[in-house]
Amino acid sequence: MKKNLFILGMMACSMTMLGQSKDDSTDKGYYLKLGGSYFLQTAATEFPVVSGSLPNTDVYAANGTTLLSRETNHGSFGEGFRTGITGGYRFNARIGVEVGVNYFKSSSKTMVETTNRLIAAGPVFVTGNAIGTISAFDVAPAVVLFLGEANGFEPYTKVGVIVPVHGDLEIETTRKYTTPVGVVDAFTVEKVLPNPTVGFMAVVGTTYKLGKKISVYGELEYRNFTVHGKSKETKSYTENGVDQLNSTTSFRDGSYAENHVNYVEKIDSNSNSKVTNSAGFDRSKSADDISSYVGISGLGLTLGLKYTL
Template identity: 50%
Template sequence: MIKKLLFAGIMAFSATMVAQTTEESTVTGKKGFYFKAGGSYFFQTVATEFPTVNGHEAKEEVYNSDGTELLSSKSITGSFGEGFRTNLGVGYRFTERLAFEMGIHYYIGNSRKMASYTNLEDGNTQVAPGVFVPTVITFQSKGQIKALDLSPSLVLNLGETKGFEPYTKVGVIVPVYGFLEIKTDATKSTTSGTKLADVYKRDVVKPNPTVGFMAALGTSYKLSGKLSLYGEVEYRNFTVHGKTKETKDYVVNGQDRLSTLPYSEIHTNYVNHLDTNSNNPETNSTGYNTNNAKDELSSYVGISGVGLTFGIRYDL
């Protein structure tokens, strides 16, 4: 059924192209290379539950002052598909209708809250020789994605009318560089409210290779013989699975304490499953080695969104 619909769509589009006529000089003049530059803002389309952060689920929870009673809880959902993108592109127009385009994009997503806990029970802490008091932790983690990607695509131009030339574009998204940065601010205090420590932690998650899909509907408007403005509405859809995580900063009361953490608390390898051979204290308590990277279950984040793009195009 899908193949029949696709074939029918291609035939209908071909018939439309044949039905439209253009002067030969115009057709010849529209062949060749062109360059594009512009900017985009994307809005998230699909909200999913964020992955765990340092072993804590993507939730917003509030406990009573001593951390023994849960007062409220809700899941945190969202996507990293909202943010700004800078675009460069080069294309080659084979005919008046058909072109190939290679886009180069740098995306900076908006910071999104991934976890928030208030008065989470943290056991007893020694505050003086032989003196232990119950403590709680309040923290919030936020994540932000930065990525560089390529987007090879086919462009179907629909014909120029009074300077406007609408087009459609479909292609794939190939990330070449990027990371998810997670920043956590935490406060450790006694159940009576005395602050013991302020903690800041910054983790960087690097992804596995992936490929996404994009489609756009746009139009250009000719300003001169070679210079045009263009605008697009673009939909993109892809997810990213984590490969590794590394703690880059760990600061306690303003002091760098990264060197005090074991190797396994700084480095993480993401895997598809955990078993008794994994370097994880929950599944392999006797064989867990703090001198090696810790194994944790892989999760994914969505970067799907709909964006508005505006820019200029120069035809050679």
């Protein structure tokens, strides 16, 4: 898909450059664009495991052990709102470059959901869900191919890359523990930091002149990239509104390993993992876990203003 879009962009570049007929010197110069976008998700994938819980929606019977239904949770964090400012330079009538700086906030996605599961003798039942949201700043350099102006409209296309410079996946987990002595409402906030990554974007758009230097513009943008976790930290954990982040008497053990995770490609007998090295697991250090991937693919519409300097 990426290769095909790149080839189409290069073909458009060749065609428009061959069709160039007016004086390029009148089109040179800098411009600024300010806009807002809304994206719909594309290329939905299965969500990663959340703190040991598979990305499923599970419903159990009253006994807490009989599974009545299971559904896999999947999607993309590409759905959401974006705002940004873009600086551009036009070399001539047909070609230019842009660099955008954007802030993106995804829509919330349910990653795990459980109803009435028996987790311990007593008995103790748990019902709850884990909801994820991505926020990120990115830099997006691109090559712009202008297709010619007619009646105030000037369509264009551009291809480029997306480089996230800061951001995280925030997971809010709500659990209701039903015990013989009462109900405990637990709430956890975890933040996953990503490894560096690069994405791809392809855009078709048009401007419409309102004045000599002011235009409005609209763009339809497809973007595709994935990120994988570098580390995770539990930022807060409460039970019935009381801080239990470091408590050893709550439903979590409160250790450093419980609150900090390093993501790696592989865990084995040398890893600080309860799964592969239970005998050597050190609760005073960050736990090791396998890195998961999430998608931020989307198709979006951007509207904004363009000012030619």
